[in-house]
Amino acid sequence: MTSTPPADRYGSTTRTPRPKRWIAWILTGLVVVAGAGIAYIGYTKFAVKDVEGKQISFDIVGDRTMNIQFTVTRQDPEQAAVCIVRTRSKDGSETGRREVYIAPSPSQTVEITAPVKASQPPAMGDLYGCSSQVPEYLRAG
Incomplete structure (x- = not known):
């Protein structure tokens, strides 16, 4: 027989899933790469030409x-x-x-x-x- 500990004394035994940290790092990297690409396109298009x-x-x-x-x-x-x-x-x-x-x-x-x-x-x-x-x-x- 399995017994569950009392929730009021030990807290809930069900865990809420946490997002993986690597997903956050990948999304941050994608944002940085996209920002650099937009900056490069803007510079080449609107920079003063010689x-x-x-x-x-x-x-x-x-x-x-x-x-x-x-x-x-x-x-x-x-x-x-x-x-x-x-x-x-x-x-x-x-x-x-x-x-x-x-x-x-x-x-x-x-x-x-x-x-x-x-x-x-x-x-x-x-x-x-x-x-x-x-x-x-x-x-x-």
């Missing part, structure tokens, strides 16, 4: 040529930069692309007009992006 380009206009010059006009602003104007401009056809597909070397200059902001050859009649042109990491084959020329 080179920034802004498209001004595009002009269709011929059946397969377009001039794209844009400005480039650099933190250090004595540093060379490269910008990629492209043309697109009516359906939105890329039909022409060109890398434009931006030489060092005394001015922080320079205005460039770059002709771009296209494989089909161009309908629009845009500035794809700019960087201070100039490929060696552009520097040599």
